[in-house]
Amino acid sequence: MARTAAPPRPHAPSRDSQESPRPSVARLYSTKNDLPEASRVEAIDLLNQRLADCIDLQTQCKQAHWNVKGPTFIALHKLFDEVNEDVEEYVDLIAERIVQLGGIAEGTARIVARRSTLIDYPPALSTGGEHVAALSDALAQFGRTARIGIDEMNDLQDADSADILTEISRGVDKWLWFVEAHQQAKV
Numbered sequence: 001m002a003r004t005a006a007p008p009r010p011h012a013p014s015r016d017s018q019e020s021p022r023p024s025v026a027r028l029y030s031t032k033n034d035l036p037e038a039s040r041v042e043a044i045d046l047l048n049q050r051l052a053d054c055i056d057l058q059t060q061c062k063q064a065h066w067n068v069k070g071p072t073f074i075a076l077h078k079l080f081d082e083v084n085e086d087v088e089e090y091v092d093l094i095a096e097r098i099v100q101l102g103g104i105a106e107g108t109a110r111i112v113a114r115r116s117t118l119i120d121y122p123p124a125l126s127t128g129g130e131h132v133a134a135l136s137d138a139l140a141q142f143g144r145t146a147r148i149g150i151d152e153m154n155d156l157q158d159a160d161s162a163d164i165l166t167e168i169s170r171g172v173d174k175w176l177w178f179v180e181a182h183q184q185a186k187v
């Protein structure tokens, strides 16, 4: 039986197509990396989008870690910090891959605030249930854009960036499970 082709995945969301200059060959550092220059320019641009999302996700983990209250405080306070530690590593993996490709990792707070595609974390949440709902939303959104990024890197024949995003999306899915499990019990 013939398989039906999966519908094409949309490009990962981007919010700053008009606000930020696209990386150009002029801004590219020379490198002996043999990936074609055009592929590197495009990969750098796409990875900078995911970097902004990932840094935003990290700040949301800390926001949850600091502000959660209620009977599940200590478990969630510790869990959210563990998620944060791994997400910090994902940030580093993406940023350093951008630099390996000859690009500039654009990770300042101002660029991230302008560029992130994640939903803003509501500042007034307090209960464990509220933070679980908000952080699981953020993890799921980021997991989706990371998976779209894998396809984009594969299209550019950048297997290493695809592998990095695969590692990251695998980790994010694990943390989504850990966080989401708090709201999945059937009562």
Ligand SMILES: [Fe+2]
Pocket: 065, 081
């Ligand atoms: Fe802390």
